[in-house]
Amino acid sequence: MKHWLLPVLLLCFSSATAEEFNTLRPQQSNVTFVSKQMGVPVAGSFNKFSADISVNPAKPETGSARVSIDLNSMDAGSAEANEELGGRSWFNSKQHPVARFVSSRVTRLGDERYEALGNMTIKGKTLPVKAPFTLKRVGGAVVVDGAFAIKRLDYGIGTGIWADTSVVADEVKITFHFTVGKPR
């Protein structure tokens, strides 16, 4: 075998996977949520998270995602809410500092619209979720935008006096915006 063949082969091989986007750009990504308190939508965000996302815009169905959210980085809108949310009846984030989503399958819903099926683990409880999202090429990256709702009580978030859903609604809407580039 000629000594130049191996690099050429490697080049061919890597160009086949060149459409794979797998490097999260944290500065251009965010994970936010909206809960309802006494009928009032209250927005919050997670300031620290990591996401291993791998997506090929030509074949999104082969994509996968593993998102880890640092629950201690949660901003629920006010200092006293943030303090409360770390406590046992809420996230118990000393014992369960990370919430995790791991995708198992991606299906196509329509033009640029897909759905990731996967498992969500919060506070030691794992439940299946469906997260619809859109996929767009923006410059040299792929932007994944989606939202889904979870029921907080299914995960035991906000128990005891907080279980009253007439004050804090059961449903919490989670919105994600990930910008995924190619490795540099």
Place this chain on the structure above:
Amino acid sequence: MAERYTHTAILLHWLIALLIFTAFPLGVYMHELPFSPDKLRLYSWHKWIGVSLFLLAIVRLTWRTTHRPPALPDAMANWEKLAAHAVHFSLYVLIIIIPLSGWLMSSAKGVQTVWLGVLPLPDLLNKNKELGDLLKEVHEILNFMMLGLILAHVGAALKHHFIERDNILSRMLPMLRKKS
């Protein structure tokens, strides 16, 4: 000359008084509470009362500009009349700007006001912690100014009724007239 306020003015006066006497102690009590569902509930109720009060205050001011109240008794000294008008004017201003300051505070603190949990009011300010804290101070100071004025207002009404024995209180509380 009219001996008393109109039924509408009387109704609005006492309704607003009732709401003030509910919202004020609620406000003083709730903000000391530890973060809890009760606290969130009371805050919402306080805001609902405030919005209701604001709407009633607008109706009342509109009514006031189109319906002249009965004149003050001739026996009153000029400074007394002046003081009465000044207190009334200040209270009218406060029942408008106090709910307004609460609404703005809520917006600045990043919590939209949703009247009765159903009707969302627009957020007139963006979330801004410093501005929210400032508006909290403003809301508090205005309320304690109102408390002082209400004490003067009630004290004067009682003085007129029990010492001067004139019609000042009965023109806003006609049932008193029948008794005497």
